[in-house]
Amino acid sequence: MLTKKVSLKRNSKEDKMSKKIWNVGIIGLGGIGDSHMNNLLKVANTRVAAICDVNTQAVEQVGDRLNLAADKRYSHYKELISDADVDFVISGVSNKYHADILKCAIEFSKPIVSEKPFTRTMEEADELLALYEKNPIPCMIGFSYRYRPCFQYVKELLEQGALGQIRHIAAHYLQEENAPMFNHEYTWRFNKEIAGTGILADIGSHMVDAARFFVGEFTKVAGMMSTFIDHRVDPRTNQPVKVDVDDFAGFQCELAGGVMGTFYTHKNAIGTNNQFNITLFGDLGTVRISVEKPNEVHLSVRDGENLELIDKIVHLESGNRKLMLQDFVDSLENNSNSYFFPTFMDGYRNQQVMQMIIDSSRDGVARSN
Template sequence: MIRSKVVSVGLIGLGGMSNFYFGNISQINPLQVSAICDTNQELLNNIGQREGISQDKRFIHIEEIIASPDVDAIISVVPNNLHAKILELCILHQKPILAEKPFTLNFEEAKNLNKLYKRNPIPCMVGFIHRYTPSFQYAKKLIEENIIGQIRYIDVRYQQSFGAPLFNVSYLWRFNKEVTGTGALGDLGAHMIDSARFFVGEFHSVSALMETFVDKRKDPITGEPRHIDVDDFTSFHAVLGNGVVGNFVTTRNAIGSSNQHEVTLYGDFGTIHVNIERPNEIDIYVRGETEEIPVLKSERVPEIYDKTILGDFAELIINKQNQDMPIFEDGYKNQKVIDCIITSAEKGCFVKVDSQEVLWEKVKSISG
């Protein structure tokens, strides 16, 4: 059981995602946001005043809030190029952290962090929030109960529409490779990778395709077009644990898809389908005792599967429990798969994840 002690949380990054944490953390005993950090002084003061956070608990510099003796734990909601730095500082100052995904900007950063973490581990969670969707939690239980038998194939999609030319979205940090690392792959694809690992197991090999549909967007400051160097679309095939094969597609250019992350698991005896846009429902194709063939059954998810990432973060800090939580290792392995997907797309080859070995090249260069 979680003790009644208050865990003083420092929130780094006051952009749009911070509203999710401000809106939900008050419901989680014993977490309490007591300090905030952002480089935008006006935003810092406005939110500090709104949330009743005193002036001395409003920080401009990241290391100061992490090092503060009045801060017990950190929640980080910042652009991708700051992820590794904040994780490193939390390890050095031994502060528990809930960090955003993707884990780091690239796998080199992830490898360096992993070495540091192994010497000085801390309670660490990564924000793979979609595994906390009630239908995902329930599906995990049904899989463990062998309801659909051995899983043979998993189909995972994560599609949004905001990047399509129809909406004429201006240039922003998510389109800048130096800040974000990748486009749809790191933003949405990281969740697909986590969902597959959550349901099925580890990735063994990948074969990928990455495309940029909109290669220029207008700079909102200068009005001039800026080149886009990250992906709008990524698809990949994979082989996972127990020989499960997977098909994955992600894009931010799918008109009609608001926030459509869905997973379909095909087993020997049936199929399970979940979608975050229907968080409390699950589709199951199984054969009942009186049926000759499987039939579709849409079920309401029992309330016991409604848990939150913030609740688990509190549990990890106080009771050190981490069963099925997205912890440091999950972030590290996720980033490794992302790196293999990029390598596969760039080289036109299958890549083995464990060793990052090229298994088969589609095109071989011929030197004179």
């Protein structure tokens, strides 16, 4: 087995930092909010200037920790988004509020980083698109895996044509936390009204984005969705509540250029942690990556007159990779996006594909318009 150590390329412009301090407003102070605040510590010239959450106790605790003034501690997102002192917003809330917060950001022309999925429904997505086309704003959707070194390296391989014509992409995204033995309690993610869909929106949306990132647009889809565990216990009442969303989603598809795709995802996979694996099969070689090993790329090619099989593990140095939030700040400073920047339209197209999967699981093969 051959090994190779590679550094990802960076543009020299990326190393130039503006002296401007970017005031950031954080909406949602749960786990994702904490993650974003921790990541901001690694981004030059940013500071958390305002926070918002419906949980007033959390607002006070985080506000005290950050030494924020009382008038920068909000309980409604519109108050924070309309704050003229806030340069851009990071939103990490439940799916139910994604569309409303994006709508508000468009209304106030406020740059925003919004978590995936884009919206709960296609109707919400279409309404947002109509507003965005009238008043486009800088907007990043949280498809964070694009910023893993292995994703960026494979993207470069594909752009160079190193794998030849791509024929097939396969991916699975598995976790174990929803398996019956863990007695996972009922949360908003099991509620269609709040979540839109279940596993499809939760982690399946990352598979959709990876396919679009590496290959291109979906042209047709054949999907299946199922609910393994149809009731879960609500910790507030200690009573079982019906689960009305999917906890399994699988689909086959055709992508741009006739590339075929196979995908499945669920959280009933004992022995997995965060197993998001992707394989691309090309005429000249096969490449495999896993987000659990973000600095490794497995490459299989045949070479020479005898077409000898050569397997390589490419080891990537992660020190120079650009962070997602740094990319957003750079885009504001340079007024341009990097090639891996997940845009508003990436969010919208992702929602379209998820709707195709939903429609297909109900009616049969769904085709793009």
